[in-house]
Amino acid sequence: MNIDADFTDAEREVRATVREFVDRSIRPNIARWYDDAVFPVELVPEMAALGLLGMHLHGHGCAGRSAVEYGLAMQELEAGDSGIRTFVSVQGSLAMSAISKHGSEEQKQRWLPRMAAGEVIGCFGLTEPDAGSDPSSMTTTARQDGDEWVLDGAKRWIGLASIAQIAVIWAMTADGVRGFLVPTDTPGFRVTPIAPKLSMRASIQCDIDFDGIRLPHDAVLPGAVGLGGPFSCLNEARYGIAWGAVGAARDSFDQALGYAQQRTPFGRPLASFQLTQLKLVNWALEIQKAQLLALRLGRLKDAGRLEHHMISVAKLNNTRVAIEIAREARAVLGGNGITLDYSPLRHANNLESVRTYEGTDEVHTLILGEKITGHAAFRG
Template sequence: MDPLALLDIPSLLSDEERDIRTTVERYLTEHVRPHVAEWFEAGALPREIARELGGLGVLGMHLEGYGCAGTSATAYGLACLELEAVDSGIRSFVSVQGSLSMFSIRRYGSEAQRQEWLPRLAAGEAVGCFGLTEPDFGSNPAGMRTRAVRRGGDWVLDGTKTWITNGSWADVATVWANTDEGVRGFLVPRGTPGFTTRDITGKLSMRASVTSELVLDGVRLPDSARLPEARSLGAPLSCLNEARFGIVFGAVGAALDAYRAAADYAGTRVQFDKPIAGFQLTQRKLASMALAVGTGALLALHLARLKDAGRLKPEQISAGKLNNVESAIAVAREARTILGANGISLAYSPLRHANNLESVLTYEGTSEIHALALGHALTGIPAYR
């Protein structure tokens, strides 16, 4: 029995939500899943996947207008679940495109910026990235060294961003910089003089994903490149909360896929004259994993309903990311033990998921930072300051 069916979770979804989930799952099963292990091994992702996912309608699907589908947060979360069930790198591309790049433009950009970029990004005709993290400032973005200085009617940007998903693919980068007036956001198009990218290689995780460094060396931009509604560090942090929400569901997808791989294997792998699914220790592992997947899904669905009602708080997103990612890593690792030595092969997904989830545990706020965010909410004392 599927872990979600065990707790009758599909009955909590509307017909439209089930249809969207099924559509995304069917597309990924036919067009992406057969290739993802090969992409992971090669450490590469084909650029054409951007247009394919745009055609599917998942890029910025939770945003309104400008070619976006305007779905509910719940539907977007279910799409993220199916995307990460295939690979965290695929879900990460969609999250960065829609919840970081597109959301930053939709929420904080000018009408001209929205008209120029959002329809192309939604269709996958253009790719976006989000430049906040720096080599020395990850968990503490307020200390960023990237600076933007006014020069007449223009701005000049200098600095470096790192661990930027979609970086070298990006036709437009949302770059955050300190100014004399506080943190501001800028749209930096590909080809702008002084703006270069370099892919980060040698990764042991998120290999089916493009990860880059952004270098800004005297990049001159007109004031029209500034996001006019972004006036503090709160702007990029609100974008991160949009992306973290998708992770709450995505982690459930990775765990679900790892469970399914282990359960299928246990039903066919024969030792001591019977399938290993018939042994008590294996059943104990399957039961624990199924409960972890089911409870993670219920938590994700509850948070989605709160978001759709306009009541979701940042600390609740932290609770969802912290719980579901840590739980998903544990499930993926346990699933690998059921597969035995075969579990280290790319023919099976659990160890690939476990490796990817190490990145998911770290980006969009480390597990430690989310634990401190919860501690702050519970005690009123900000321990990280």
């Protein structure tokens, strides 16, 4: 479809730069990191130097790149591994985005430049043990006590929490849901990495417990009251996922195609068999459609015309397509496909998490169902 012709020179340059980084620093090591369940913190300075941290944010040391440029970067990172892309998403689209969108000028100046430089790592605490898809039922609370805030509660599946220096924590207050900036060395802030995991093994997710932790009065993000605050950040992350899933699908396709060209069952290349070609053609069609959908989303975002339900279209479609391609690509690889010598099964395992976080398939289906019918089906 020659989609490359629809990208600008600057967009292709971003893609090439991040792809080179992935080929050089991620691909040779990802099998070991995944097998050992290790997030490579040594990559953070290089990702910061490439301008990947908060790259779509403007000012305060952030790169200020376009939505399409950001999307292409996420696509290339996830072609390497979903866990690496997730780091950039949590840091930039969630933690930094919350401060950029809803923080005071003092909070922005204090945190964003150092986060963009990779000197400070952030996390984003919304999901709870009993409140994933329904954050309105959160039980984490914040109450005022004189000039201080007192937080109590728990969060779960919080990316980067064990290596973060600052946490954006969402809690229920007398005025509704508010966001708080919580230094992770605050007394009473307890983090426990979640292990073992079958997915996102080269990434970090944690449980967090709060036991009467005390924060100064200016720890609150002044620009966010209600669930619109965290949802605006989730939409940024969902947007990046729509692009990232294309990268995982494309890498799975490339691995299966290369293998099928070299494998010679019954004295001929596996790629010459009709059933193999059927699979490859179907995958190519779906990847092209997913790429066009992501590009449409990015152009709308850059033009200021993106509506939140449109993000659900791309997040739902592209993750669903990617996980099916990754699974079927593993089958083309046969028994060799269950080893970490090849990427599709690793991508498929990671995509089980990607299709769940930032809104499950069911949640995005119901968002679109409400858009189509006018009836909200979230509650019976």
